[in-house]
Amino acid sequence: xxxxxxxxxxxxxxxxxxxxxxxxxxxxxxxxxxxxxxxxxxxxxxxxxxxxxxxxxxxxxxxxxxxxxxxxxxxxxxxxxxxxxxxxxxxxxxxxxxxxxxxxxxxxxxxx
Ligand code: 5GP
Ligand code: ZN
Numbered sequence: 001x002x003x004x005x006x007x008x009x010x011x012x013x014x015x016x017x018x019x020x021x022x023x024x025x026x027x028x029x030x031x032x033x034x035x036x037x038x039x040x041x042x043x044x045x046x047x048x049x050x051x052x053x054x055x056x057x058x059x060x061x062x063x064x065x066x067x068x069x070x071x072x073x074x075x076x077x078x079x080x081x082x083x084x085x086x087x088x089x090x091x092x093x094x095x096x097x098x099x100x101x102x103x104x105x106x107x108x109x110x111x112x
Contacts, residue, residue, distance in 0.1 A: 001046040006097035010044045020071050024063050027071050027102075035082075036105030037075050041068070048096040050087035057098075064100060077104035 001007045008014040009028065016028040019039055030038040043060035047053065053061055072081050081104035086093040 001097070004046055004097050005095055006040075006042050006099065007046050010042070019075065020067060022067075024060050025067060027067075030101065034101075035103040035108075037077060037081070037103065039071065039075065039102040040099045041071065041102060042097060042099045047098045049093060049098055050085055052098070061098075068100075068102065072102060072104065075102075075104065077102070080104065082108055 005014065009016045010026055016026075018026065018028045020027040020041075023044070025041060025043055027039050027041045030040050041064050043057065043064065045057060045060055047057045047060075068083070072078075081102055084101040084103065085099070
């Protein structure tokens with residue numbers, strides 16, 4: 001996708017602080033961290049949001065979750081971390097390339 005910020009990061013057109021990368025997924029630090037550690041994990045393929053996941057894109061989403069244990073271990077989040085995904089503008093999504101926030105490095109209050 002030509003104008004998508006995260007596709008531009010995947011293509012290297014916008015710099016990012018990369019934490020993990022393979023042929024399918026990319027993990028980098030959020031530019032505006034909301035916790036001491038704030039990572040974003042994305043599929044390299046452009047999928048706008050969670051409600052667009054289909055059988056094909058689900059493979060990449062599965063891969064993201066397969067890699068979260070090693071990514072978070074590498075980031076020193078052994079005590080625990082929070083994963084957040086906003087789906088749609090109504091839920092607060094601002095970048096329409098599916099992504100999972102990994103937040104850690106502090107104790108969180110319950111969400112509900
Ligand atoms: P959303 O609100 O869509 O769930 O999350 C989008 C996240 O992307 C925000 O936390 C925002 O700080 C982050 N973000 C937006 N633009 C950039 C960028 O160019 N680089 C990085 N590293 N993060 C970005
Ligand atoms: Zn994209």
